[in-house]
Amino acid sequence: MTRQLDDIDRTILRAVTADGRQTVRALARTVGLSEPSVRDRLQRLERDGVITGYHADLDPVSVDAGTAAFIALRFEPGEAAKAVVNERLEREACVLEVHEVAGEDCYLLKVRVPGTGELAEALDRIRAIPPVISTNTTIVLRTVVERPLGVDAACPE
Template sequence: MTRHVDDVDREILREMARDGRQTVRALARTVGLSEPSVRERLQRLERDGVITGYHAALDPGSVEADTAAYVALRYEHSSESKKRVTERLRDEPAVLELHEVAGEDCYWLKVRTSGTEDLADTLDRIRSIPSVTGTKTTIVLRTVFERPLRPDGPPAEGK
């Protein structure tokens, strides 16, 4: 269950997004609260699922994952098929994101591989999942920018 995030929580989250490696002491000083108060708020934000983890942002080329692609996937419609497909996609290391979508397709996936040969092997594994009825793949030529989710949400129009 996600709780309401107040202005103090947003300030803490903004600072964490800016520098996730800062100490609780530095964070407390920046937001003007005591260390125990900040620690308690962080623990509550984690427990309530607002903070879902702490991650290093990696350069894909440095870890041999410089080929990105989006895959539109369709499968036979049944709850058993959906479960089987989802489990197999969750186990596929190249699949970074899995989105259930409305429209012609069932899922959109973001995958990253070391190159086109690795991408072809990944697509072969995905297409071999029982119940998968089709895929369409779009290879990313260049990532212009990516941005993490901000504590204030998406910018309002006109800002």
Template sequence: MSRKLDEIDATLLRMLSSNGRQTVRALAQEVSLSEPSVRDRLLRLEREGVITGYHATIDPSAVGGGTAAFVALRFQPSEISKKTMNEALLAEPCVLEAHEVAGEDCYLLKLRVESTQALADALDRLRKMPTVDTRTTIVLRTIFERSLDPAPDA
């Protein structure tokens, strides 16, 4: 990001995080700026990569993703490259997040599937790659999920 967020940018981001379908007019009224000024700010935030997209929030259980799991994944980079692993993970639609982590594990994944059987099938596909080891934690109940609350830079 080439410039710091000010209070107006943070307010716009908070508003869009809670409702990405708000009109520029509504945003402009909330921050007491003209519509063209708000539109310019939004375009700048998009251009700088602060806003990376606009998305609908979907109930996972309504679309076959009622079972969530976190998977710690280990592999030997000498046996399988990160590039190959990343491509394999991207090809799995049930893998919603993949994070390279420090510590004993290589990656931490978040998966959403229809059932524990579908989770077992996904894990079987991941374990087919050479030297892959997994440790899985199934989510019993999600207490909350939220986006990062943007705050202005000090």
């Protein structure tokens, strides 16, 4: 982001994070601005890449993805190896997040699957990616805190 958010932008972001389906009219009432002003601000926030999309939060069990796991992935060094891994992970629908990390591992993946059998199959496919050296998997028993990113997400100093 190239510009600073002002208090009105932050209020708009809090409101759309809480309810992305509310109307511009409702947002205008919340913020205390006219509908055209709020619409302009929303369009600017979208254009500047602050708002990257609108989505529905789904219950993982209801969509047959009730088992979550984190996979630490280590692979051969180099940009060519990274490109191969990235391309293959992009094709794995169960891979929700891929984070490049510091330390001995290269990536930390978040996956969701129906159960442990499907997790084993996903791990087999991931381990078969040519530059992969090793994986270390942690299965989630229960999620204690999981929240969407909000405008106030940064921890206070």
